[in-house]
Amino acid sequence: MKTKHSQNQSYDLQELNFESNLKNVKEDVGQVKVPIIDLYNFEQRFKEISEDLWQAATQVGFFQLTRHGIALDTINTAFDASKSFFSLNKTQKSQYPLKNGLNAGWEYMEQVRPSTGSADQKESYQITLPHMQDLWPNTELTQFKQDVLTMEHQAWSLGMKVLSCFAYKLGFQRDFFTQAHNKDKADYQSTLRLLHYLPQDKDTQFDKNTWRAGAHTDFDCLTMVFQKQGQGGLQVCPGKNADQHQSWTEVDAIDGVITCNIGDMLMRWSDDKLKSTFHRVRMPKPEEITQARYSMAFFCQANKNVIIQGSEKSYKPISAEDYLNMRIAANFA
Ligand SMILES: O=C(O)CCC(=O)C(=O)O
Ligand SMILES: [Fe+2]
Numbered sequence: 001m002k003t004k005h006s007q008n009q010s011y012d013l014q015e016l017n018f019e020s021n022l023k024n025v026k027e028d029v030g031q032v033k034v035p036i037i038d039l040y041n042f043e044q045r046f047k048e049i050s051e052d053l054w055q056a057a058t059q060v061g062f063f064q065l066t067r068h069g070i071a072l073d074t075i076n077t078a079f080d081a082s083k084s085f086f087s088l089n090k091t092q093k094s095q096y097p098l099k100n101g102l103n104a105g106w107e108y109m110e111q112v113r114p115s116t117g118s119a120d121q122k123e124s125y126q127i128t129l130p131h132m133q134d135l136w137p138n139t140e141l142t143q144f145k146q147d148v149l150t151m152e153h154q155a156w157s158l159g160m161k162v163l164s165c166f167a168y169k170l171g172f173q174r175d176f177f178t179q180a181h182n183k184d185k186a187d188y189q190s191t192l193r194l195l196h197y198l199p200q201d202k203d204t205q206f207d208k209n210t211w212r213a214g215a216h217t218d219f220d221c222l223t224m225v226f227q228k229q230g231q232g233g234l235q236v237c238p239g240k241n242a243d244q245h246q247s248w249t250e251v252d253a254i255d256g257v258i259t260c261n262i263g264d265m266l267m268r269w270s271d272d273k274l275k276s277t278f279h280r281v282r283m284p285k286p287e288e289i290t291q292a293r294y295s296m297a298f299f300c301q302a303n304k305n306v307i308i309q310g311s312e313k314s315y316k317p318i319s320a321e322d323y324l325n326m327r328i329a330a331n332f333a
Pocket of ligand 2: 216217218223279
């Protein structure tokens, strides 16, 4: 477990200063509607879907996808693989440790959010394809790699579909973001993250700074979160700028429905048109306290050598590698 770092630290990135000074947010649960977008008949309905996604991403920053083409079976198989990995004992899991700065491997309560200064109550295993050497638990789990790779590929494909709609609306070629998230290149850095939020002992008391995942915005272009029915707790707070904060709204956890949010990389790339949104995972309620929560998140992160800058040049150009490194450094000691 890592030690706390100062909450009033100052960072080079404006995004991180927002995050470390996150306050003024009402603690009541709000009523913001998270738009639901049906991707049925994607090719034929491309323009209509693009308008719906644009509306959701510019107004709210969070949306949920239905009829997106990833079979429930694929998702459940990946959840089963995830559960089997986290069920290994610590000695087994520690053979596959998180590689420094590379979003690959296993960590246990190592992520400290700038907004809270204390460790998230979770463990995670991350898959970033070019960095998986020695990280697959093939000896313990013979089917794991295959099941997880299937999920990774399908999540990437869907992410590229959604991003093609944003490319179209931003006036880029439709495959602009697909080129920028090229799986065949060594500098690919999109990540599938398996998450296990820890069950808690009934009698443990936590202070109000303890979270399953402390409030944050994501570093990437687009995040897709897979949740399981009955394992809720994800909350969002629309409005990126700390002055505009409203209140937190709980996002429904529904099997097969994918919850998406815009990350800071795409907010920059769109000259702030698309909204990256604060979110967090609350601690379990008393009646849920002994229950674990499993989720999976796919982070579309542009390849390392891609330069992030929008057509209006509102931000200085920065490579996706430098951008991600600064964000990872602020979260992992
Ligand atoms: O587990 C969730 O529902 C959200 C996870 C998340 O926000 C993250 O890992 O960035
Ligand atoms: Fe997140």
